Amino acid sequence: MKIKNMFSIKRVGIILLVVILLALGAAGAKQGPMVTADLLKYEPSPVEPGDIMEVYISVTNEGTTSETFAIEFVPEFPFSLGPGEDEMKTLAALPQGENAVVKFWVQVDPKAPSEDRDIKFNYRYSSSPTWIQLQSPVAIRTTGAILNIDKYKTIPKTVKPGDLVDVELNLRNSGNLDVKTVDVTLDLGEIPFSPIGSGDTKRIQFIRANNAEKVNFALIADTSAEIKVHSIPVTLTYRDSRGTEYTEETSFSLIMGAEPELMAVVDSTTISSKGNPGTITIKVINKGIMDLKYLNMRLISTNNYDVLSASNEAYIGNLDSDDFETVDFIIKPKNKDVQLKAIVDFKDPYNKEYQRQFLLPLRVFTARELGKGGFNWFGALVVLVILGALGYWYYRKRKKRRIKKQKE
Template identity: 30%
Template sequence: MKKIMVLLAMLLVLSTFAAARQTVVTSANEMKIDLLRYDPSPVQPGDTTDIWFELINLKDQAVNDFAVTLVEDYPFMVVSDKVVTFSSLDKGGKLQVKFQVEVNKNALAGSYNVNIQYNSRTAGTITSSPFIVSVQKLGSLVSASVDVTPAQGDAQRIAPGSAADVAVSVKNPYDSVMKDVTVKLDLSSSSMPFAPVGMTTEQKIKQINPGDEGRVSYKLVATPDATAGVYKIPLTIKYYDETGTLYNISDVVGVMVGAEPKISVTLDSTELTTKNKMGKVVLKVVNYGTEDVKFARIKLAEGDDFELLSTPESYIGNIDSDDYETAEFRLKAGSGTFMLPVALEYMDSNNKQYSAEENVEVVLYSPGELGIKSGSTWLYVLALVIAVAGYFGYKKFRKSRQKQ
């Protein structure tokens, strides 16, 4: 079983984040303040993040001339305007306010308080109850490993038309529990040649304790017409921490499609006979597998029964599936029948290197044996020519007699 390690760096791959909504109501029941989200998330030491709040007017009339201040407290330092002022908010009206903060680079992982100070002409200055913002150190990475076990063929890849078991492991490097973990493969793209067998693409893990690893399995089949190559399957991992905060981690896992090439070498033609021991030999290299071959080279080794008169190596290049290419050599034969030791080197579509050795038999026929075959052919051709000439000659003779 071949393990392909895929590192999912949360700093680079986090998508839309949804925080557990936190609500505070000012003491005068004038304004409801919700912590909506912080983005990017999770908040990390040394990074800058935007914290979004929503204000809702709870009074039966408009609130005029009010201000909202984010109270600066460790480990957060406000780098945007600390105070945001508004001229008016109608009854039941809503508005959003954003503060940009920088997290102290030496902050430890944990939950920290964030306070909002609200000031209006009617309510005066009120400091809210604290909101909770989680800070996580991502020195460790959430990692996923993919084990591909095809039902047949090479364990490093899935052959077109074959099924495979794909296992995804998720490790929890944090100090808190990962809850309700959802792992989903996105196979919706028309360019993705995979389909799940007997299951959905979404699998769940109830809980992953700190330092532990969770695992989900998929059975995938590659379409019969799948082109060989590495396919990047989008992967999404969602989980909740102990505070109920939802995290989304997105990345890709690479799964390889391909099969081992099938190559054979045969004798295509030869000029050698028992009388003419020096001449050309043409070898045919046939690709009878489903995998295309590239950068193919063929090389002849020295033998006791022949002498190589040309260069021993020939570059063939690419050989498509169900196709062939030829290579030509000049030899001097020593006996009636001998073997050509042939060495092949080539790559598949995924740049995996292959080599093979074969022995190709070369039989030298006598001129008499070859002459019987070629002479019979010429006799048939000569008879046909005489017959055609006789037919047209006869017609010409009859026309001349009729004119007389």
């Protein structure tokens, strides 16, 4: 029994010794330098051919001593150092357990293929006998051809119904590949415009990468075109230098409008003489092709008349094309011939503000001038002539009857 217990004690002792030795070995392994470097990130990601990217290298000292660290970029297609960038970068001292980040500016060759390529660096630290290579994949992606209308202009800028308009579209190839056989088609099916002198499709043979070309269309607006902003759909079909076909949908806008044509006249008045108050009715007429809105009229007092209405302003509201509204004011004229001063503020359909001033002649007639006062000699003469004619007719008729009785 004692012998058996002795063997058990020895076995436990051996196991403890092994554990202690393993722990000491692990601790010894961590003693001294142990520096690693990894690709942390790169921006942009993915990167395009011709771009310059920022490459971040993470450096970590997992050892127990402070180390001096150096890393150098390995130029290899399609990667090269960016302008003014240093090929090698160093850290004077990297304490144990610390982490640092080193950044490089790296240029991607414009002819780089659209695929993943390894970027390479060599690094070492003061206790390392040789250089250690770091390599990591970088995603390079070619966006291909990107064609769009980056700007356009129309002459005239604002189009009236029935107008001719010249449209110039500027097509820019924002991609990294040349494009060819570019067909530009206007979809005018539901739009009140028609092409003049050519069809609705124009072709540009070739547009280089990062370049632009212009195309022109001559259009005429329908006479019944609605006053608003018309969006013109455009279809772009083309091929890039690799033979890939593209179809893009875009659009531009044409502004339909005109200069407002507003007119005001004195429609009627109850004023019979100067110095006596009366009502005037002013008619406001929209002679233009655009509907107008938020009309407000002000009648300004002058030396020729006073405005006696409770307010010298009257809100008219909206006024459609080829329509009119009337506004009444009470005034007291001081002279026989009066010129009314009216101001109208309003907006067009695009909320552009306008103001029009009108000078409206108003003549105050006397009763005599209207034929309502004094003796009317002309009227009396007419009455006398009529009465004379009737008397003569009656006399002739009586005379004929008398002669007829005498004969009987």
